[in-house]
Amino acid sequence: MIRDITCIACPLGCEIKVEDTEKGYLITGYTCLRGKDYALQEVTDPRRILTTTVAVEGGVLPLLPVKTDKAIPKDMIFKCMEEINKIKVKAPISLGDVILENILNTGANLVACRNLDVRK
Amino acid sequence: MEYDCIVIGGGPAGLAAAIEAKDNGADKVCIIERDRELGGILNQCIHNGFGLHEFKEELTGPEYAYRFIEEVYKRDIDVYLNTMVMDLSKGKEVVALGEKGLMNFKAKSVVLAMGCRERTAGAIGVKGFRPAGVYNAGMAQRLINMEGYLVGKEVVIYGSGDIGLIMARRMTLEGANVKAVVEIMPHSSGLNRNIHQCLNDFNIPLLLSHKVVEIHGKSRVEGVTIAEVDNKFNEIDGTREYISCDTLLLSVGLIPENELSQKAEVTLDPRTKGALVDSNMQTEIPGVFSCGNVLHVHDIVDFVTRESRIAGRNAARFVRGELNNSKYVDVYAGDKLNYVLPQRIALDDENGALICFRSRKIYRNPTVKIYTDDKLLKEKKYKIIVPSEMIQIPLKSDVIRDVKGSIRVDIEGEEND
């Protein structure tokens, strides 16, 4: 099976082909090693950093921006969103606070991306 | 009240400029910010990808902003929040309205860092009805990411700029059905990475060479009619297609917000829609500097930071009476460039100059050449240059010191679609 991957490492956008052969993956069409690594990762274990928000109680804003501190498997994005949407955190919050540990056993923590003060 | 340097706008440009002005010897520095907190538009850009150049890591917008906000608060810099500058004179008098009422300031130097605004449905003349449900992507981004409101459930996005792509993913993650991203150009104006991770990951179609020809729905958007366009952007007969949706998000370009600059009689460049500046980011009014998206629209915040530091540093030099360049030459954009900045270079400045430009088209394996008359000052090879990515090239002072005539920047290489 051959997968076509458009590289995202730079604006060049190389069209990389990854072929699953008996001897392993055959990767062609890349210009740099970053592209080669990216293509292999996309084929074997695509991952993304998930950035979203969680509900906040008593904060100056009703939402806190959060991210996973590691990339999570791509197919876990919506499942993680479901978990994240159940959470409600309480202000005050500091940037870097862990909001949820090891979300759905992905090994990634959900962390706060900003400080959020208490609403007066 | 008197300041050495008044920075107007507390987004990434203003933050970097204020810190740099302070660190370079401007004693009394303030930032005037209209919003309720510093950080500007970064606060609503909760996605990651910021800071690769500046910090060698991927940060979200709020995290990137925080690194600078922290630095501002470590220093003795006055910050006026919820404060709007109402007037700015050529003589650097600032009238602002805020929590303390009307305030009159006098500045030795001013840094314009007001950012930009989005082009609207009216400006691009989308036809049809004008119902609720047509929003600029940035406004929707604020409502969704900061205020907790969902603007719609079935969405078409017009324009494939990065904000549009980012919003396609955000709306999807929040449960909306993004039916298509419609782009009038034959290529996206967003980053590959965003096309891949914001659209392809979620199977959202990107319809290139298409335009929205009509908005339907009297009260709330009920759908849009789209059509394919030819290379002159004219609709191709028989290609109309109706997409039902309750929301149309627009991501069709950004425009520097220079109304205030114009009050101070700052001359604008019709191409960038920002101020004419020299290599010190100084406008034609001595002591008034401009940087960030109010100067020209950037795609990478790290470049805003870089440019704004130059503005801040030179605002401080101006205050200290050390900005005394006397040899200037004009800089021209070659045919293949959309524009070039700065429009003038101070040849006798120890810091050299930072050339910024955007190309008109896509070029593969091009060389950027910077000439004075027929003499090549600098050349740099690229794998690719695309209109959506600004190029910055520093010119060291020894390269330009002896330049006599004007400077021209152009691309050599083949066009490519």
Place this chain on the structure above:
Amino acid sequence: MYDCLIIGAGVVGAATARELSKYNLKIAVLEKGTEVCQGTSKSNSAIVHGGYDASYGTLKGKLNVRGTRLFEDLSKELNIPFDKCGSLVLAFNDEDEKKLEELYENGQKNGVKGLKIIEKDEILMMEPNVSREVTKALYCSEAGIICPFNATFAFIENAMDNGVELFLDEKVIGIDKGDDAIIVRTEKGIEFQTKILINSAGLYSDEIANLAGDYEFSVNPRRGEYRILDKKVSDIVKHVIFTTPTKAGKGVLVSPTVHGNIIVGPTSDPIEDKEDTRTTDLGINKVDEVALRLVPNLALNETIRVFAGVRASISQGDFLIYESKNIKGILHLGGIDSPGLASSPAIAEEVRDFVAKYINLVKKTDFVKERRAIPHFYDLSDAEKEEILKTNPNYKKIICRCEMITEGEIVEAIHRNAGARTVDGIKRRVRPGSGRCQGGFCGPRVLEILSRELGIPVEEILKESQGSNIVVGRTKGVL
């Protein structure tokens, strides 16, 4: 039991309510929209015409001239933004010039003051940006520009200050003759009884007339498409610049607005649906073509908005103001298209005279004739600004940065009589969202203020009509 019930709160209904509120009458206005000024009054050229155009002997001719004259004092009493900037009808050839002569003659007969035909040199001196192809022009010093929204708001606010009641979201679905009253039923099932009924329902005036059993006219809606240009190009013209009129109407104009923008339009195209306010490529192209013939350097690329309005035209051509053949005491105001805005105060006088036939009109002794405008903070003097800031901290906060509108102005727009309930209502009263960013920045803030001041959730805030909710829900079910 009301003495007088007015159906429709456009500029004519509002002007009528205000005129009648001078007398000891119990008056109510019924409006089907979520706010006043949502029909033809909200989208038109915003011109107070000189009155030379409508043929001598017509009601339009008579009421336009009278209305335009009345606006001079009214604009001062009620603080309506009005600028008697004058108009120029441009001629480009012999045929046009002949038409100018006719207009001039007709204007003289109508009693229009300040008319004269001027030569090319003078035209170009007055308006250096009009086409050099111009040969002659009809100048009218009496014509002006007005804010049609704030004209309507001013009339209704002042009418309410003087006791008039306003019912919004009340669509009339039945009109019957009772024993000693006219009975008006609304969709919500409310019954109003009145001695006199005024049908100022604009686009729907024919349908209201039908409810009363009258079938003398039917509205043939005609759409007009426009562009609004950014304030930065406002210097292009100083007068209302018309093309020479044809049978289809006054044609496309290029004019300043009282807010400092430039308005360009309209087209005049028959449409089926009275609510078909769509803009079209065809229409806007037509506007552009004529506009550029008048003002070749017009910066159409500085457009901030395209929009369309619908005229309540009827086949008779003239205003058709008549008493119901079926039920005594009902007055129909039919065919109020251009110059309806200019004529509105004069139409109100016609209504007053009609009411006087049935009811002995006694002037109120406590009539308040003045209405204060919502101050535009930015335009005030420093002393005035300081004064207002002392008493009202809401003015410290700029919400709309394009038009420099403070929270104070928005809050006042909400709490006035017939106050704003919708985002468009705020925009029409105090302008956030009418600037170049079109609400991109101030939109979320305006939502928040409306929600807070009206005590309703943001999800329920409308853009304008029922169903035009701005947001559809909350993310994460927050708050």
